[in-house]
Amino acid sequence: MPPSYKLTYFDLQGLAEMCRYLFSYGGIEFEDVRIKREDWPQHKDKTPFGVLPILEHNGKVAGQSIAIARYLAKKVKLGGNNDWEDLEIDAIVDTMNDIKLKLTPMLMEQDAAKKKVVLEAAKKDIFGFYFPRLEAMVEKNKGYLVLGRLTWADFYFATIFTVCESMIGEEILAGYPNLKEVREKVNGLPAIKKWIEIRPN
Amino acid sequence: MSPHYKLIYFNARGRAEHIRFIFAYAGVEYEDERISREKWPEVKKRMPFGMLPVLEIDGKAVAQSNAVARYLARQYGLAGRNEWEALQCDVLVDTLGDLKQVLAQFRMEQDPIKKEEKKARLMRETIPFYLSKFEKMLSENNGFSVGSDITWCDFVFAVSLENFEHIFGKAALDQYPALKALKIKVYNIPSISAWVGKRPTTES
Numbered sequence: 066m067p068p069s070y071k072l073t074y075f076d077l078q079g080l081a082e083m084c085r086y087l088f089s090y091g092g093i094e095f096e097d098v099r100i101k102r103e104d105w106p107q108h109k110d111k112t113p114f115g116v117l118p119i120l121e122h123n124g125k126v127a128g129q130s131i132a133i134a135r136y137l138a139k140k141v142k143l144g145g146n147n148d149w150e151d152l153e154i155d156a157i158v159d160t161m162n163d164i165k166l167k168l169t170p171m172l173m174e175q176d177a178a179k180k181k182v183v184l185e186a187a188k189k190d191i192f193g194f195y196f197p198r199l200e201a202m203v204e205k206n207k208g209y210l211v212l213g214r215l216t217w218a219d220f221y222f223a224t225i226f227t228v229c230e231s232m233i234g235e236e237i238l239a240g241y242p243n244l245k246e247v248r249e250k251v252n253g254l255p256a257i258k259k260w261i262e263i264r265p266n
Numbered sequence: 267m268s269p270h271y272k273l274i275y276f277n278a279r280g281r282a283e284h285i286r287f288i289f290a291y292a293g294v295e296y297e298d299e300r301i302s303r304e305k306w307p308e309v310k311k312r313m314p315f316g317m318l319p320v321l322e323i324d325g326k327a328v329a330q331s332n333a334v335a336r337y338l339a340r341q342y343g344l345a346g347r348n349e350w351e352a353l354q355c356d357v358l359v360d361t362l363g364d365l366k367q368v369l370a371q372f373r374m375e376q377d378p379i380k381k382e383e384k385k386a387r388l389m390r391e392t393i394p395f396y397l398s399k400f401e402k403m404l405s406e407n408n409g410f411s412v413g414s415d416i417t418w419c420d421f422v423f424a425v426s427l428e429n430f431e432h433i434f435g436k437a438a439l440d441q442y443p444a445l446k447a448l449k450i451k452v453y454n455i456p457s458i459s460a461w462v463g464k465r466p467t468t469e470s
Contacts, residue, residue, distance in 0.1 A: 114361050114399060125350065132356035136349060148340045149323075155333030160315050166367060170374075198315060 068094035072133075073108075074118040075100055076266050080130040081118040082224040084137060086251070087217060089260035091141025099265065131158060131221075138217035150212055157202070157211045157218045160195070165225055167191050172232045184233065196241050203243035210247060215254075223251035271296035275319040276306070278468045279425065281331040282319040287421040287452075288335060290461035292342035300466070332359055332422075339418035346413050354412045355419040358400075362426060365396045397442050404444035409451065416455070424452035429470070 070088065074081035076099035088095040100108055100117070109115050113128050120126070120133045127133060135155070138144040145151035168191060171183040199222075202210055210218040227248065230237050238245045251257060271289070275282035277300035289296050301309050301318065310316050314329045321327070321334045328334060336356070339345040346352045372388055375381040400423070404411060411419040427449040431438060439446040452458055 113357075114364075115395070116364070127350075127353055127357050129357045129360040132353055132360050135356060136353040139349065148337055151340075152328055152333055152337040155336060156314075156328050156330040159330035159333050163315075163317075170371070194316070 071096040071121040073098040087137040143217040223248040272322040284421040
C-alpha cells in the first residue's frame with residue numbers, strides 16, 4: 066500500500082526539506098515526489114496555486130511549506146504542548162520567515178556587482194539585526210530556539226538557512242556559535258542523519 | 267477569568283485589523299494601543315524584534331500578526347473544526363501573504379522602469395491569477411474560505427479585500443462576486459459592523 070502522505074516539490078532541498086525532515090523524524094512514510102524543472106509547466110496547473118511544495122493526503126491537497134510543517138509538527142510531537150507554546154513557536158518561525166523574505170531581493174539579484182552590494186547591506190541590516198537576537202534566544206533556551214527544547218522551529222532554522230547560505234555562497238553563521246549548534250544538533254538527530262545519507266539531493 | 271490583552275500597533279488597520287476583528291467577533295475586551303509615528307522609535311527598541319503588531323497577554327509580549335491571530339482563533343473557535351481545516355486556514359492566509367509579498371516588492375521597487383514592469387505584471391497576471399483562484403474556491407465552498415463556518419481566514423480575506431477596494435476602487439471586486447459576497451458577509455456580522463462603525467478612521 067502506498068504511503069498515505071505524498072509531498073511534491075522540485076529535486077531540491079529548498080522549501081520542502083523542513084517537511085522531509087519532519088516526516089523522517091516522526092518515522093512517517095511519505096512519497097517524496099521530485100519534479101524536474103522541464104516537467105514543471107505540465108504540473109503547475111494541477112497545483113492549487115501554481116507553486117510547490119504541496120502535500121497530498123486522503124485525496125486532499127494543501128500547499129504552503131510552513132502551513133504543512135506546522136501540521137506535520139503536531140503529528141510528530143515537535144509542536145507546543147498547548148496553544149501558548151504553539152504561539153511562541155509560530156512567532157519565531159514567522160520572524161525567521163521575515164528574514165528570508167527580506168533576503169529574497171538579494172538572492173534573486175542576477176547582476177553580480179549589485180548582488181555584492183546588496184549582500185553587504187544585508188549582512189549589516191538583516192543578519193546584523195536578527196542573528197544576535199536569535200543567538201541570545203538560543204542561549205536562553207538551552208541550545209534551542211524556543212521553549213527550551215527541540216521544536217519544528219529548529220527544523221525551520223536548520224533547513225532554510227542552509228538553503229540561504231548555499232544561495233549566497235558564503236558562511237552567514239560565522240560569529241553565531243549558538244545558531245551553528247542548533248543546525249548541527251538537528252542534523253545530528255539519528256533519524257535526520259539517516260535521511261541526509263539517503264536523500265537524493 | 268479572561269486574560270488581559272493589549273494589542274500594540276500603529277494607528278492603522280494594516281497588519282492588526284484582522285486581530286481586532288477576532289476580538290470584536292469573540293466579544294473579548296482588549297486594549298487597542300496605537301503608537302504614533304513620533305513615539306515609534308522609542309517603542310521599537312522595546313519590541314521583541316523591532317516590529318508591530320505585538321500582543322501582550324497578561325504582560326507577556328509576542329510578535330507576528332498571523333501567529334497571534336491563529337492563537338486567538340483557537341481560543342475563540344475560529345480555527346476550523348479539525349487539524350486539516352486549521353491547515354487550510356494557514357494555507358489560504360499564507361497564499362494571500364504570497365500575493366501581498368509581490369505587492370510589497372512592487373511598492374519597494376526604486377527603479378522606475380522596473381516598477382512599471384512590475385505594476386503591469388501585477389495588474390495583468392498576478393492579481394487576476396490569485397483572485398480568480400480564490401473566487402473559484404469560495405464559490406465551491408458555499409461562500410466560506412474554509413469549512414462551513416466563519417474562521418479567522420475569512421477575517422484576513424475581508425480586511426485585505428477592504429484594502430483592495432481602497433486601492434483599486436469599489437468596482438474592482440465586481441468581477442469577483444464570491445469574494446465581494448464574503449467581504450459583505452463579514453462586514454455585516456453585527457459585532458464586526460459595530461467595530462467598523464466605531465474604530466478610528468485611518469487611511470490604511
